[in-house]
Amino acid sequence: MxxxxxxxxxxxxxxxxxxxxxxxxxxxxxxxxxxxxxxxxxxxxxxGRYSSVVDVPTGPGPEGVATHHYVVGEIGRMNASISLLDPRIARLSAQIAELREFDQRLRTQPQRGGAVVAPAAPGARSGDDDEEGPDEADHGHDAAAGAGARAGEGGPALAPRRCVEASASRTNARAVSGAVDCMAATLATLEQAVAQHEAAWQAFPGRRPTGTGRLGSPFGNRIDPFTQRLSFHPGLDIVAPTGTPILAAAGGRVVFAGPKAGYGNCVDIDHGNGFATRYGHASKIDVQVGQIVLPGDHIADVGSTGRSTGPHLHFEVIVSGTQVNPAGYLALFGAYHNG
Structure with a gap:
């Protein structure tokens, strides 16, 4: 033009x-x-059209003030959520480190006759074990049938998804909030899994049943102190002064507390999974049948009641109704010195 x-x-x-x-x-x-x-x-x-789509109030008006308070509130909520995750992560890390250390000691422990390790916690089988033989498949079906009230679980075995990637398609504010929620849910899942292993570890009967003392008569055949004949000793004697506190070697439920032939005043604790411990010759019993005890709880005092020649604790580890050598169990948590 x-x-x-x-x-x-x-x-x-x-x-x-x-x-x-x-x-x-x-x-x-x-x-x-x-x-x-x-x-x-x-x-x-x-x-005008763009502003109507975005709809972000600006300026010192009521809508702008409300938006400011909302953003500040969301930031405070996310900071509070993150601050709550930190101690949970620290506690979970400490539990895992303790369980890993115990597992290493368990693996390096020399195999002893009659020594039985604690069974794996429920759900310990990896989800990556997709290939299994006919025998393993039948065993899995039997185990599932015996689970009873436990709800069915399953699905493909996929790698865990990162929390940030799971919320990447959202806006920035929602992505941060979604990532925090994802981390909290993931942490809760890990805590539940670790709690199962922690419970199995707490019920493992290997902690020292007295704070002080020395080993006396060992487990196995010995010369009976009364008949001077060869006889079988089903436990381990720990020599300690009268009144020395007797401690629970693991968590469990008291199933017997009272006089028992040959043992004098005796306490039996059921730890589940076929494990039990017995504490004999006590001068005083401090627990009752049905009471729940934790590892290291004071359950009785050392004495010389029953078939005994002097103050000591007769300690037994019982697996599926059979007495086994307690030495292998005690060695995992700190053995006594030989007398």
Missing amino acids: KMPWTSSVDELSSGDTRFVTHRAARRTAICTACAVGVAALAGGVAI
Whole structure:
């Protein structure tokens, strides 16, 4: 388009030159102003439409104040959630470290006759074991049938998803909130799994049943101190002064507390999974049948009741109804010195 005030080279050379008149200049200015006005109007309409879509209140009005309070509240909530995760992570790390250390001691423990390790916690089988033989499959079905009231679980074995990736498709604020919620849920799942192993570890009968003392008569065949004949000793004697506290070697439930032939005052504790411990010759019993005890709880005092020649604790570890050598169990938590 050729503007009114321009001329081509050919027109100038031919003498057909047109000059810009006052009317043409005014008409051009009016057209230019109208074009600018239309452009400004279009821009204003576009900005209005964009603002209606975003709908983010600005300025010191009520909506802006409400938005400010909402953002501050969300930041405070996320900070509080994250601060609650820190001690849980620290506690979980300490539990895992303790269980890993015990597992290493358990693996390096030399195999002893009659020494039985604690069974694995429920659900210890890895979900990655997709390939199994016919015998393993039948065993799995039998185990599932024997689970009884436990709810069915299953599905493909997939790698865990990172919490940040799980919320990557959301906006920034929602991504952070989703990541915090994901980490909290993941942490709760890990805590539940560790709690099962922690319970099995707490019920493992290997903690020292007295704070002080020395080993006396060992487990196995010995010369009976009364008949002077060869006989079987089903436990381990720990020599200690009368009144020395007798401590639970593991967590469990008291199933017997009272006089027992050959043992004098005796306490039996059921630890579950076929494990039990027995504490004989006590001078005083401090627990009752049905009472729940934790590892290291005071259950009785050392004495010399029953078939005994002097103050000591007769300690037994019983697995599936059979007495086994307690030495292997005690060695995992700190053995006594031989007398």
